Structure formats: structure tokens, C-alpha cells
Amino acid sequence: MINEHMMDLGSRRSTIRELFEYGNSRAAIVGRENVFDFSIGNPNVPAPEAVRQAIYAEAAGDPVALHGYTSAQGAADVRGALADSLNKRFGTDYTGDSLYLTAGAAAALSCAFKAIVCEGDEIIVFAPYFPEYKMFIESGAGAKCVIVPPSIADFQIDFGALEQRLNEHTKAVVVNSPNNPSGAVYSEQTIKRLADMLRGKEKEYGHPIYLISDEPYREIVYDGVQVPFVPHFYDDTIICYSYSKSLSLPGERIGYVLVPPAAADSKALYAA
Structure with missing residues (x-):
């Protein structure tokens, strides 16, 4: 059957x-x-020349090393380089032990959802949202996907609608900023208000509520717009990232999960 x-x-x-x-x-x-295709996020520009040259250089090296298995969480030197990059950009002090390499953001999200979900849990998403969230949450992780309707004026968070949907079963809230499909970027004020609300609900319900930040579009912003780095504002954050958009590499399927040490049960969460 x-x-x-x-x-x-x-x-x-x-x-x-x-x-x-x-x-x-x-x-x-x-x-x-x-044909002008605005459906899936395929690039319409090639990867940067530095990326192309790096790929050529790797291909000219040891083919066994290039195509061989790594540790389950990804090669240690790669994870260390990613941690160094994050630390330089965001003033953090991560090590490679906080990073887990994945096959793009889809795998990162699926891993994160499965890691935290227990029977009866709910995960909140904000409309408009990437439609596969619902499948990842419900069919993949076995949780209930709870949808918060949009604030149409600016596509920031409708906090009244969010508060109505938060309850003792809420295990996580997903944010996607810059957003697919609206393009909206959550302001620092929005992220701070969200963090304050979730901290209050964590105390009320007596368990962590993870904030899962899906960030494949982080670098694609213009006119001086700043994308807040969510772990600066909320400890119980999980970052899911992909290089598909920032480096025009969707077919390479390269991404990661970042589990900051400050997140609740971070070691067990990373293992899960």
C-alpha cells in the first residue's frame, strides 16, 4: 500500500x-x-566570478577529497570558515560546532522542524509565506501549521493576530525576511517586539518557543535597507540559510542550520 x-x-x-x-x-x-519566468527562484545572473574560479580550483584538486564523504554535519574547516564569516559580519563568537551543513534551505528547515516537534506541537507562519512551509511542518515534521494573516499595509507582523494564535502548544514561529513572496523586510522594531512577545509567552507556558529565521534572501536588499540579525534580539533562535540566492547557486544545494549556543537546549537541539 x-x-x-x-x-x-x-x-x-x-x-x-x-x-x-x-x-x-x-x-x-x-x-x-x-519567456520571463517569475515562478521559482532561478537566477537570471551567473554566480560571481570568484565563485566560478573557486569551483574550478577545487575541481583541479584531489577528486577523492572533492567528491568524498565528510562528517555528518559537514567538513570542520568549512563550518569554521562559515563561523568566522558570521562573526566578522555580525560581531558574534560562534564556532563551527554551531553550524550544520545541509542541502539548501529546504533541508535546513526540514531538519529544524523535525528536531523540535513533539506530539501536539504547533508552528506559526506569517502569510504570505513560502507554500512549502506547510508541507514541511505538517507532512514532514507532524506538527500543526498555524497561519497568521498579513498586515496588508506594510507586510510587517500583525501582532494582535499573532497573540490570538500563540498558545501552550506553540513550539516555534517562522520568520522569512526578506520575505518570499512579498519582498518585505522586517524592521528592527518588528523583531524586537516579536522577541519581547515570545519571551513573555515562554515564561507563561514554561517552555522554549523557537524563532526559526529562514534567510536565503538576506543579502538581496537595496537602498541601504538593513536586515536585523535575529539572534541579537532573541536567544532561542535557529537560522536556516541557503547560498542559492546570494551566490546564484540554487542547483548546488548548499545551506546550513545555525544553532547559537544561547538557544535553549542548544547541544541537544544541534544533535537532533
Whole structure:
């Protein structure tokens, strides 16, 4: 027998994928150069030249090392280099032991959800949201996905609607800033207010509420806009990141989970 729920999910493509396939079919008729595809986040510019040269340099090295297994959490030198980069950019003091390499942000999110979810847990997302969140949360992790409607005026958080949905079953809240699909960036004021609310609810319910920050678009901001670094404002944060957008490398599937040492049960969380 086949799992009917999963068969149903696999038989119904998302709207994003339907648009992508429609673009492919039209390209075969009118030419790829005549199709402007705004469906999935494929790059329309190549990776930076430095990335291309680094890939060539690695390919010219030891092929066994290049294509071999690493430690489960990723090569130690790579994780250390990532920690150094974060420390330089955000004034933190992470080590490679706080980072876990994944196959892009999708895997990072799936790992994070599965790590924290227990029976009866709920995870909150803010609309509009990347539609696969619901599948990752419900089919992947077995939690209930609770949706907070958007604040249409600015696509910041509707805190009244959020408070109505927070309860003792809430295990995590997901933020995606810059947001896919709205493009909105949560302000520092928004992040601080969210952090204050969650700290209060943690005390009220007597358990951690993790703030999972999905950040594949972190670097894609303009006109001097600053993206707040969430761990500066809330200890119980998990960062999920991908280089798919920032370096135009979606097909390479490179990402990570960052579990800051300040997060509740950080060692057990990292192991999970």
C-alpha cells in the first residue's frame, strides 16, 4: 500500500511549479529568450566570478577529497570558515560546532522542524509565506501549521493576530525576511517586539518557543535597507540559510542550520 496522503501531495504540483512548467512549455514554442519566468527562484545572473574560479580550483584538486564523504554535519574547516564569516559580519563568537551543513534551505528547515516537534506541537507562519512551509511542518515534521494573516499595509507582523494564535502548544514561529513572496523586510522594531512577545509567552507556558529565521534572501536588499540579525534580539533562535540566492547557486544545494549556543537546549537541539 502507498501512503495516500503523500501520494496526494505528490500528485498535485504547487502553483509555483505549475507556472514553472508552463514557462518551459512556452519556451519550447517561442524561445527561452521570450519567456520571463517569475515562478521559482532561478537566477537570471551567473554566480560571481570568484565563485566560478573557486569551483574550478577545487575541481583541479584531489577528486577523492572533492567528491568524498565528510562528517555528518559537514567538513570542520568549512563550518569554521562559515563561523568566522558570521562573526566578522555580525560581531558574534560562534564556532563551527554551531553550524550544520545541509542541502539548501529546504533541508535546513526540514531538519529544524523535525528536531523540535513533539506530539501536539504547533508552528506559526506569517502569510504570505513560502507554500512549502506547510508541507514541511505538517507532512514532514507532524506538527500543526498555524497561519497568521498579513498586515496588508506594510507586510510587517500583525501582532494582535499573532497573540490570538500563540498558545501552550506553540513550539516555534517562522520568520522569512526578506520575505518570499512579498519582498518585505522586517524592521528592527518588528523583531524586537516579536522577541519581547515570545519571551513573555515562554515564561507563561514554561517552555522554549523557537524563532526559526529562514534567510536565503538576506543579502538581496537595496537602498541601504538593513536586515536585523535575529539572534541579537532573541536567544532561542535557529537560522536556516541557503547560498542559492546570494551566490546564484540554487542547483548546488548548499545551506546550513545555525544553532547559537544561547538557544535553549542548544547541544541537544544541534544533535537532533
